[in-house]
Amino acid sequence: MxxxxxxxxxxxxxxxxxxxxxxxxxxxxxxxxxxxxxxxxxxxxxxxxxxxxxxxxxxxxxxxxxxxxxxxxxxxxxxxYKSKGTKLIPDNPDEMALMHQRMFEGLTLFQKMAQSLFYTRFVPENERHASAEERNRGELREEVQRWENYMKCDYLAGKHFTMADVIVFPVIAFLFRFGLCEEKYAKLAAYYKNLKDRPSIKSTWPPSWKDSPGMDTLKSL
Amino acid sequence: MxxxxxxxxxxxxxxxxxxxxxxxxxxxxxxxxxxxxxxxxxxxxxxxxxxxxxxxxxxxxxxxxxxxxxxxxxxxxxxxYKSKGTKLIPDNPDEMALMHQRMFEGLTLFQKMAQSLFYTRFVPENERHASAEERNRGELREEVQRWENYMKCDYLAGKHFTMADVIVFPVIAFLFRFGLCEEKYAKLAAYYKNLKDRPSIKSTWPPSWKDSPGMDTLKSL
CATH class of the missing domain: 3.40.30.10 (Glutaredoxin)
Structure with missing residues (x-):
């Protein structure tokens, strides 16, 4: 197949x-x-x-x-392939609802991250403004704090690994790759460390990350 | 319920x-x-x-x-509520795949539309550039043309109404509300007119649109 x-x-x-x-x-x-x-x-x-x-x-x-x-x-x-492997959409209505919400809030987290980290890639030089860069960073900080506050269980939508984790974990890993502070965002860091060794994640870890150090762009976020 | x-x-x-x-x-x-x-x-x-x-x-x-x-x-x-009303995710794998793709390409259509139509709402006055406005409009034009080229059947993912239509129709209606040219984008216009009278759409038509004229912002797009 x-x-x-x-x-x-x-x-x-x-x-x-x-x-x-x-x-x-x-x-x-x-x-x-x-x-x-x-x-x-x-x-x-x-x-x-x-x-x-x-x-x-x-x-x-x-x-x-x-x-x-x-x-x-x-x-x-x-x-x-519903019946194969892990069931990624839970039947329990509470978890199902939270999974759908977190999955799509993940779009906002990704967008705020990209907007801040890749500002110079997306905005031509003559259109750049320090005020915009600062605002983008502030919005990313607020968004990451929101996710830190969301973390109450082992997974994003409750006690089980769901599609929300499939979708959003790579974004959270990306934030830590760019230096997000593990002490300030302790719950997100715990989530990140907990999932890092999950077989599906470990076996797909970005090859380009394995032999090169991360960045510290978000160290003070 | x-x-x-x-x-x-x-x-x-x-x-x-x-x-x-x-x-x-x-x-x-x-x-x-x-x-x-x-x-x-x-x-x-x-x-x-x-x-x-x-x-x-x-x-x-x-x-x-x-x-x-x-x-x-x-x-x-x-x-x-899978068993209630219209089945919005098709079982046929081809339609299922196309539906998922169009649904999420709808995010790009919406983003390009908002970025162009609401530039002054999103960008503070001192950070605005004519070059950015022009680029945004160009990107919206390219995106709308892409969707015009996509239209081969009555619905976005084939012969049946699916979740892709639920999600993307309101964006296409918004474009026509802002004056998108029905002659230039004839297939999108036909789709729009075909779905306008569908009961679920007719009965939820934005009340604020009923008694006020549309805009012509996108007339020359």
Whole structure:
């Protein structure tokens, strides 16, 4: 089954990573794993553009079926392979509701993170303002604090690992990779450390992170 | 069942509207509908903040269960009330895949739209640049053209109405409300006109749109 699947991905990208975690959790190992380099522009190659006309990673094929957008791929895998591997959408209505909410609040966390960390990548030089950079950093701080306050259980939506963790864990890992303070955000750090060794996460850890040190951009956040 | 549900919403907001369409499609009429005014800041009232600490609409309660984020609410309703009303996630794998992809590409369409239409709302005066406004408009044009090219069938994911339509139709309606050219984007216009009279959409049409003319901001897009 998984041998007919192909995933195009880039190392360290939270959207790519979450799909790899979902594939592991659904026991869909053995897919064709195509690691591409953003730096070399390989995500704009014809091979990728044929699958994803946006030239974005992840791009995914399941046999002849194409599905892109990281949230879309994760939910497709759960809907299509419901009975395989980990059940990622809980039946319990409370957990189901919280899972859906956290999953989509994850979009805001990612957006605030990208907006602050990649300001100079997204904004042309002549349009940059110190006031905007400061505001973005303030918004990221507020958002991260919100998630710190959310942490009451072992997982994002309660006592069980769910799709919310598949989706949001890579973003939280990214924050720590960029130096987020483990003492100030102690609950998020505990969550991060707890999940780091989960097989689906350990086996998909970004290869580019293994041999290089992290950054300290968010040390004082 | 629905009488124990409460939806806080604002008129004309695509995120609010999609939840109302989902409720109709799932035959969950009769919920407590609380129409609030963004202009009066009612989305920051204690009543809303108690349900959604972000002070954002839509905010939603199903009995004692709280679930926010418009995509989250829509998927929660489908997962929880699977057997009621319209089946919004197709079983056919091709349609299922396309539905998931279009649903999440809808985030990009919405983001490009908001970034262009509400530039002055989001960017403080001293940080505004004509070059940014122009780029935003160009990106919106490219995105809308992409969706125009996508339209091959009656619905966004094929021959049937799915969650992709629930989620994205309000964004497309918003574009036409702001003057998008029906001749230039003929397939999107046909889709818009075809769905306008669907009961779930007609009965939830933004009340603030009924008695006031649209804008022509996007006329030349």
């Amino acid at each position: 998984a041998k007919d699947m192909t995933l195009y991905w880039g190392s360290g990208s939270p959207p790519c990573w979450r799909v790899m975690i979902a594939l592991e959790e659904k026991n869909l190992q053995g897919y064709n794993s195509k690691l591409l380099s953003f730096e070399k522009g390989e995500h704009k190659s014809k091979e990728v553009m044929d699958v994803n006309c946006r030239g974005q990673l992840p791009a995914f094929k399941d046999g002849k079926i194409i599905v892109n957008e990281s949230y879309g791929i994760c939910l497709y895998l759960e809907d299509r | 629905a009488k124990d549900m409460t939806l806080y919403w604002g008129s004309g907001s695509p995120p609010c509207w999609r939840v109302m369409i989902a409720l109709e499609e799932k035959n969950l009429q009769g919920y407590n509908s609380k129409l609030l005014s963004f202009e009066k800041g009612e989305h920051k009232s204690k009543e809303v903040m108690d349900v959604n600490c972000r002070g954002q609409l839509p905010a939603f309660k199903d009995g004692k269960i709280i679930v926010n984020e418009s995509y989250g609410i829509c998927l929660y309703l489908e997962d929880r």
